[in-house]
Amino acid sequence: xxxxxxxxxxxxxxxxxxxxxxxxxxxxxxxxxxxxxxxxxxxxxxxxxxxxxxxxxxxxxxxxxxxxxxxxxxxxxxxxxxxxxxxxxxxxxxxxxxxxxxxxxxxxxxxxxxxxxxxxxxxxxxxxxxxxxxxxxxxxxxxxxxxxxxxxxxxxxxxxxxxxxxxxxxxxxxxxxxxxxxxxxxxxxxxxxxxxxxxxxxxxxxxxxxxxxxxxxxxxxxxxxxxxxxxxxxxxxxxxxxxxxxxxxxxxxxxxxxxxxxxxxxxxxxxxxxxxxxxxxxxxxxxxxxxxxxxxxxxxxxxxxxxxxxxxxxxxxxxxxxxxxxxxxxxxxxxxxxxxxxxxxxxxxxxxxxxxxxxxxxxxxxxxxxxxxxxxxxxxxxxxxxxxxxxxxxxxxxxxxxxxxxxxxxxxxxxxxxxxxxxxxxxxxx
RNA sequence: GGAGAGGUGGCCGAGUGGUUGAAGGCGCAGCACUGGAAAUGCUGUUUAGCUGUAAGGUUAACGAGGGUUCGAAUCCCUCCCUCUCCGCCA
Numbered sequence: 001x002x003x004x005x006x007x008x009x010x011x012x013x014x015x016x017x018x019x020x021x022x023x024x025x026x027x028x029x030x031x032x033x034x035x036x037x038x039x040x041x042x043x044x045x046x047x048x049x050x051x052x053x054x055x056x057x058x059x060x061x062x063x064x065x066x067x068x069x070x071x072x073x074x075x076x077x078x079x080x081x082x083x084x085x086x087x088x089x090x091x092x093x094x095x096x097x098x099x100x101x102x103x104x105x106x107x108x109x110x111x112x113x114x115x116x117x118x119x120x121x122x123x124x125x126x127x128x129x130x131x132x133x134x135x136x137x138x139x140x141x142x143x144x145x146x147x148x149x150x151x152x153x154x155x156x157x158x159x160x161x162x163x164x165x166x167x168x169x170x171x172x173x174x175x176x177x178x179x180x181x182x183x184x185x186x187x188x189x190x191x192x193x194x195x196x197x198x199x200x201x202x203x204x205x206x207x208x209x210x211x212x213x214x215x216x217x218x219x220x221x222x223x224x225x226x227x228x229x230x231x232x233x234x235x236x237x238x239x240x241x242x243x244x245x246x247x248x249x250x251x252x253x254x255x256x257x258x259x260x261x262x263x264x265x266x267x268x269x270x271x272x273x274x275x276x277x278x279x280x281x282x283x284x285x286x287x288x289x290x291x292x293x294x295x296x297x298x299x300x301x302x303x304x305x306x307x308x309x310x311x312x313x314x315x316x317x318x319x320x321x322x323x324x325x326x327x328x329x330x331x332x333x334x335x336x337x338x339x340x341x342x343x344x345x346x347x348x349x350x351x352x353x354x355x356x357x358x359x360x361x362x363x364x365x366x367x368x369x370x371x372x373x374x375x376x377x378x379x380x381x382x383x384x385x386x387x388x389x390x391x392x393x394x395x396x397x398x399x400x401x402x403x404x405x406x407x408x409x410x411x412x413x414x415x416x417x418x419x420x421x422x423x424x425x426x427x428x429x430x
Numbered sequence: 431g432g433a434g435a436g437g438u439g440g441c442c443g444a445g446u447g448g449u450u451g452a453a454g455g456c457g458c459a460g461c462a463c464u465g466g467a468a469a470u471g472c473u474g475u476u477u478a479g480c481u482g483u484a485a486g487g488u489u490a491a492c493g494a495g496g497g498u499u500c501g502a503a504u505c506c507c508u509c510c511c512u513c514u515c516c517g518c519c520a
Contacts, residue, residue: 041480045489052449052489055501059448073500080500250440250477373477378459382477 001105001369008034017111020330022120030104037097044090047083054080106218110365112330113339119329126329128341131313132322135405137348144407146349147400148280151177153411154428157281168278169270169285171396176428180402180415181288183422184395185263188290188315192392195311197261197292202241204264205232210244213370215336215362222271225285234267238291239389246295246372251385253376257296257304261392264289281396282354288395294388295372298364301386302339305361308390309341312357315393318418321401322346324353338363343393345401356397359390 007014011027018025054076061073117126137144151157156177162170173181193199211217211233216224225234235241242260251258266289277283292311296304309325316323328340337360344353367373367384375382406414412429420426 038480041489045480048489049487051500055499056449058500062448077500084500 001365002108002111003364003368004030004034004101004105007031014111018108020112020116020118021109021333022331025108030101033097033101033104037094037101040090040094040097044087044094047087047090051080051083051087054083103218106212106369109335110215110333110338110362112333113361113363116333116339117327117329120331121329122332124329125332125342126327128325128327130322130324131317132320132346135320135322136346137405141348141351143409144348144404145411146280147347147403150403150407150411150413151281154413154430156180156428159279167285169283171281171284176423176425177399179423179425180419180428181395181399183419184398185288185290186422187318187419188392188395189261189263191315191318192261192290192292192311195259195314197259197311197392200238200242200245200260200262202235202238202245202262202264204235204241204267205230206235206241206244207232210240210247210370213244213247214240214366215369216240219335223269225267225269235264236268237266237289237389237391238262238264239293242291242293243295243366243372243387243389244370246385247370249372250382251295251372251374253297253374256374256385257294257300259292259294261290261292264291281400284396287397290392290395292388292390292392295367295385296388297374298383298386301361301363301388304386305339305341305359305388308388309343309359312343312359312390312392315398316343316345316356319398319402319416321398321405321416323356334358334360336360336362336365338365345397346405347401348404348407354397356401357391357393360388362387362389 002014007027007030011031015025015027018027058073058076058080067073117124119125145153148157148159152159154176156174158172158174159168159170162172165172189199205227208217208231211224216236224236227233241264242262245260246258265286267286270283270285273283281287292308294304294308313323313325323343323345326342326344328334328337328342333340340358340360342355343357343359345356346352347354363386364384366387372385372387373382374385402416403413406416408414412427415423415426415428
């Protein structure tokens, strides 16, 4: 969340940055409530101070063996009661204000970085670079079957029976399909571990506080599956458990940067995307993903983002899958992100690049929400860490890219070289 | 799920109504001692809000939230978590 102090002291700046996202963000209710709250707080602490004085005075007299029935003590008690009555009126008012301010703050998205390109929506995202043109198969494209067709033909993807077991937007991976998925998970975890990320297997049922910490709640409740009886949610991405590993902690500055990666299944309700990507592996309610998360000092977070982007693209390069990098414009940035790159992989059947990873720098936005701070030895006070997250990569989408880019004229699919040591076969055939 | 025990500062640990933000110890930092170090001694050592140019002032926090009281770490209520034993179980 944003810093109330920054909103108070630099409201013009904050307003301008929020405007870059488009949409309507009104700071005046927050500013007004904040003013009221601080006024109340001043009065309240003065009363509290008086109350403490009274308590101490009585305590001293009693200790010296004073009689509680003397006029003096009676009078003090009487005043104490009056102060208490006043406090009883102010306290709930102030609490209510604090709750309201907090609710409003939690609704505000992060401020875009000044380097994020200006734009209204995804059409104004900026392509940074492309890789792997030599692996594009110009001219053959119309012969390449979409991944769901080749997958069903080869008997490795089963959507029909998944509907029977669960619903639409689920899949069964069968035989070599399941093995390939597993190989991809292992391959990516191995690569990211080599790159310095410490692997974690976190819970995938997570609590409300964790989802609030990373910004999925309160605004996007309809996007996650909720187990109402236990008030737990199915994680939509390992970003949530990984970032929340350190919630409410003060980390020694010497331990930064902290790198973690995790494989988890991810669950998304995909509310509002009816009719979009209804076929194939692109948009499922449950999918696998290897995620990277970094907690870093504010001084280095921008370089750390570039490095994370490389960790993600390294996977695609090893797999020889053509991709491009897009920088999201201010209007397309996710709620918690200040700066974000999407990596898109080439899907021949669609003749398009499709998102396969998203790498974001959230600045101190999640650090503040999740209360993750760091402390430098010898320095007073604490600071919020900067958090970054990126897919490294989405497994299902990688699978679809392989099924298409590695499809051969005879209807079989070759296994990319780097995966062959993870599998007992080098080609998927009927 | 049943029975019991417990949650205090970076850590250990005292503290059952009165100058207790909290004894003592460990750790850490500074100083002294030393050729240098160890040992020893002294001093200091939480975080957050508001206020102030600053020094400072003030409030809050002993798992969380309520209550009793002039005054709560200490008494009462609710919830959460941890541990032990039993049951169940991958």
